[in-house]
Amino acid sequence: MPEGDSVWRAAARLHAALAGREVTLSDLRTPRLATVDLTGRTTLDVIPRGKHLLTRISGDGGLTLHSHLRMDGAWNVFAADEKWHGGPAYEIRAILGTESHTAVGYRLPVLELLRTADEDRVVGHLGPDLLGPDWDAAKAAANLLAAPERALGEALLDQRNLAGIGNVYKAELCFLAGVTPWTPVGQLPDPDTTTVRLAGAAHRLLSANTGRGETRNTTGIRRHGQALFVYGRAHRPCLRCGTPVRQAPQDDRPTYWCPRCQSGPTP
Incomplete structure (x- = not known):
C-alpha cells in the first residue's frame, strides 16, 4: 500500500x-x-x-x-x-x-x-492528515494514546489515528523512537511526550519526501542502499550500530527492527 x-x-x-x-x-x-x-x-x-x-x-x-x-x-x-x-x-x-x-x-x-x-x-473517519491542512500533532498523539495497550506499529498504521503512514514509515518511526513495533503505546518512555514527538517526526519525514519522487529517504544519507534505517534491510547491518536488522510479520506485513537500537517486546 x-x-x-x-x-x-x-x-x-x-x-x-x-x-x-x-x-x-x-x-x-x-x-x-x-x-x-x-x-x-x-x-x-x-x-x-x-x-x-x-x-x-x-x-x-x-x-x-x-x-x-x-x-x-x-x-x-x-x-x-x-x-x-x-x-x-x-x-x-x-x-x-x-x-x-x-x-x-x-x-x-x-x-x-x-x-x-x-x-x-x-x-470522515480518518485522523489528522499528515500532509493536509488539518494536521494536528497533539490530536494525533491523543489518538495514539487512546488505546495504550495497542502495539505501536499497529497504532501508527491505523488511519483513524493519523492518516498517511504506511509500512515503510511505521518501521522507520519505531526505529527513530528506539522501540520495537510491538511495544504497547502505554509502555513508551514518557508516552505523552513520545507520541507527540513521533507525530511530529512523521509529519517532517512525509513532508520532506513529497518532492523526492519514489526515492524515499529517512536517514539523510545519499549513498546507494542507505536511504532507510531498517525497512527492507533484513539481515543487513543497522546503519547506526552494525547489528543485523531483523524481520518478522506484524499484522500480516513484514516488519523490520534493530535488536540493539530498539528495545521492547518482539515476536
Whole structure:
C-alpha cells in the first residue's frame, strides 16, 4: 500500500493535468459507474486525504470521484498524444481526459462517484492528515494514546489515528523512537511526550519526501542502499550500530527492527 507521500504526489500530478479544464474523455470501467459520462464538466481540483484521492468535478451541486490505490493501484498521466503504459488495457478502471492530458487509473480497487458534500462518508473517519491542512500533532498523539495497550506499529498504521503512514514509515518511526513495533503505546518512555514527538517526526519525514519522487529517504544519507534505517534491510547491518536488522510479520506485513537500537517486546 502506498505511503501518504506517494498519494500526495499522485494528487499533484492529477491536479496539474486536470484542474480547471473541461473533461473531454470520460470512461469509468466499473459496473456501478459504467453509464456515467462526465464529459463537458470541469475538474475543479484533486486533493489527497490520507491515502484517498478525491477528484472534484463541477455539476449537480458538486461531484467527487473517490479512489483508493491500496496495494497495486496507480493513476498515470499522459500527454494527449502519448501512448499509455502502466498495465494491460483490461486493468484500466478509469479514464479522464482533457484536450492536453489523459489520466488513466490502473487496478483501482476503490472507485466511486459521490456528491462532494458527502465526502465525509468515505474519509470522515480518518485522523489528522499528515500532509493536509488539518494536521494536528497533539490530536494525533491523543489518538495514539487512546488505546495504550495497542502495539505501536499497529497504532501508527491505523488511519483513524493519523492518516498517511504506511509500512515503510511505521518501521522507520519505531526505529527513530528506539522501540520495537510491538511495544504497547502505554509502555513508551514518557508516552505523552513520545507520541507527540513521533507525530511530529512523521509529519517532517512525509513532508520532506513529497518532492523526492519514489526515492524515499529517512536517514539523510545519499549513498546507494542507505536511504532507510531498517525497512527492507533484513539481515543487513543497522546503519547506526552494525547489528543485523531483523524481520518478522506484524499484522500480516513484514516488519523490520534493530535488536540493539530498539528495545521492547518482539515476536
